[in-house]
Amino acid sequence: MAELRSDLGWSTPDQVLVRGRDLAADVLGRRSFAWTTFLHLTGREPTAGQEAVFDALLVTLLEHGLTPSAMVARLTHLGAPEALQGAVAAGLLGLGDVFGGSAEAVSAMLREARADGGDDPADRVVASRRAARRPVPGIGHPVHDPVDPRAERLWALAAEHGLDGWYVQTMKQIGEAASRAIGRHLPVNATGAIGALACELDLPAGSERGLALIGRAAGLVGHVLEEQTTPIAREMWVRAEREVTQHALEEPPGGSA
């Protein structure tokens, strides 16, 4: 029979331990949420610079306006106001391959390029992706053009804390190489910066989507609280249902009846 083990947390009558640290004596009031989360996810205590950059990643991911996730949390609250946890969980479920997984794709691309070794990694990455007709993740943005202000700021923070190493440099070069290849300026976006910094912080592969879940949990709680005082979910519903009904009445769908 296999044993059930976990290094993450346990309790004794007078202690709560997180990764072996005494939560009350050594963490609460001494360490930030970002510091403790970094420790929890990696088992390592972050340096001051790692903590600052990790904190900035969480803040970047916290809120981005009326996203599909925020709409989902509000629409779920409309039907189930008794369960805030349901509205927030529903919103988080949309942070998948498209919205939550893009930073993961960036990290995977960069880690693979690093493992491949060789010169000019950016040019090679862009060329091989274009040859395989695979998109280059982490570049371009429909609204933020010519630069994504979040990426610029994250680059500056990384430099300030000595965390602008190989992954950051290569991601910037990938942006430039892709722009040259496609003939149009494609700035590194927030996702690209987050993916590169996750590598600099040596976060476990796959944890990038986790950062989005943590940051956005805070964002979604905010949306549900605002929905409680300034509701918009019902209006979104009424408009959409009215339009669908109108189209259906004008051109009744056939089916095979």
Added chain:
Amino acid sequence: MAELRSDLGWSTPDQVLVRGRDLAADVLGRRSFAWTTFLHLTGREPTAGQEAVFDALLVTLLEHGLTPSAMVARLTHLGAPEALQGAVAAGLLGLGDVFGGSAEAVSAMLREARADGGDDPADRVVASRRAARRPVPGIGHPVHDPVDPRAERLWALAAEHGLDGWYVQTMKQIGEAASRAIGRHLPVNATGAIGALACELDLPAGSERGLALIGRAAGLVGHVLEEQTTPIAREMWVRAEREVTQHALEEPPGGSA
């Protein structure tokens, strides 16, 4: 037709705004996740003391060992490893009335007592609850006895930052009054302290459960990452299924067939 409005966030080509602040210029690298979350949920910038206490609340809620939520996240990952967001969302769904709502019950009890006015609020609260056979939330703990170390530490932080006002004092007195009434020492637990501090921070009613969702999102990401390298979900399943099967074979349930 009603309008769709939100004060939380929006974007322009060169800015991302959160509660009207320029995320890149004024928040990233200058403000912590706790500061930004406080602003996001309340619309107010926290003082340094409010930020410190709010941060400590999130850290307190981050991890508490192999809770049902953590088991749920791991068991969900077992069947759906492609979707970290699903495992974390599943885990959060258990933060309801029992596990996530108890701090909410404390806040509501304290806010009601404050609104009622009068002397000796703690004695009145305990007496009226006992008369109505309603439990007093926020006191007692099956493991942490005689004191919950998290509550003690949160009280100390509150005092250090001048946030040990009416709500904190009344919650402490409720613990003492309940212990006298029941004839057994019942310490204020972490939930009691969190509920009282949510009132001191003037957080919106109902946001207490939201704090648990934010903190625990980080905890659950950690559990799924650990499950990926040191799995225990399958063993938990195999043991439980084997036992249920054994009992069923020994005493087959009847039904009405």
Added chain:
Amino acid sequence: MAELRSDLGWSTPDQVLVRGRDLAADVLGRRSFAWTTFLHLTGREPTAGQEAVFDALLVTLLEHGLTPSAMVARLTHLGAPEALQGAVAAGLLGLGDVFGGSAEAVSAMLREARADGGDDPADRVVASRRAARRPVPGIGHPVHDPVDPRAERLWALAAEHGLDGWYVQTMKQIGEAASRAIGRHLPVNATGAIGALACELDLPAGSERGLALIGRAAGLVGHVLEEQTTPIAREMWVRAEREVTQHALEEPPGGSA
């Protein structure tokens, strides 16, 4: 140590058992999904009439157009196309007190009236609810006026199968009593009929919301499949975000900065 027991299902090398019945030998191909679900939820084999009415309840709850739940499933799929289970689960999370719980409220009202005994239960229920300023669940509909065609059809089915007993009669009388009291025709709606029939079928209290979850799971799978070929989620998002952004730019929210 308590034992882990369940009467619902288990397996042996040559059998899968559901409520003690051999799934392959005695259920598959011989019993409908409605029959098996009724057995599973109640431990009782339904009569032919119970099966027919129970099946009709599931069908009634299957699909109701572009509801908030359907919008949620589609918006979640937009961000996480890899996980159909996430989109469906997100949609189900909105079947709470407002959308999923109303049939539950009807059943509870009827069961309480039955337990209270006495004459003229409908008049007493309506009078006591009006006195307490509590709504009467299960009557009135914003679209279906003067009658909800689903309720009418469910009543007819119940009569056909001899299941129009005390609960059905009382629910109809409650609709009439409420209409007289309020001075406006308020037809029993689908929810009212479902709640009354759940009582006639002697389903466990609280299972009404479960019927909605089962039926709507099928509806939501349909919405996600349609979204894959005829997407509308992105358009719903773009419209809503554009409007929120426009309002925010015209009247920037202040905050307390």
Added chain:
Amino acid sequence: MAELRSDLGWSTPDQVLVRGRDLAADVLGRRSFAWTTFLHLTGREPTAGQEAVFDALLVTLLEHGLTPSAMVARLTHLGAPEALQGAVAAGLLGLGDVFGGSAEAVSAMLREARADGGDDPADRVVASRRAARRPVPGIGHPVHDPVDPRAERLWALAAEHGLDGWYVQTMKQIGEAASRAIGRHLPVNATGAIGALACELDLPAGSERGLALIGRAAGLVGHVLEEQTTPIAREMWVRAEREVTQHALEEPPGGSA
């Protein structure tokens, strides 16, 4: 501006329409849940044989004992008893690539083999999978050996209704070819039969996981109702947490502090 359209459902004052059919007049009491779900997912009315086999697929997926999904639903209910929808949604979130997606993998394998054309599709599929070190989905079972009774029964039903065409025959041959290649009897399991029958029914690709979600929704409602009267979630939690704590106290995890 794109239009919002859906063929699935809409309402008028006197009608609720599902795929263009009048729900009250033409579906309720006349058509089963399986029939209506088939119509909803495909836009086609099933033949009597298609309805019977589709119904059997839903019944097969309804309940399979104390699975991880059932444990998740029960553990979630423990913390959030106010929200049945949350417990069921949490349980469904585990029906991903491993538990819910395997029938999908079978269908994809069979559809690809059909599209490839040629003789001896089963041998080619098995050989190419073994060469690529990819598993052959839909065969073998840890408990049901030498045959999976559900698969046998589903094959018999398919034959009875004339739905044992190319996909069913090829799946059976794949089971035999894989057994020969591996030198060990590997019966087609329930998943293999479901995947093959989804092809025979011409269900949309990707809907196989949807069938599991619909059937299992009923199973999970049953588990939460049983948990309300015969709880086991707390015991599962207590045992697991106790063991993790004991190991942690004996060998405190180090971390890098």
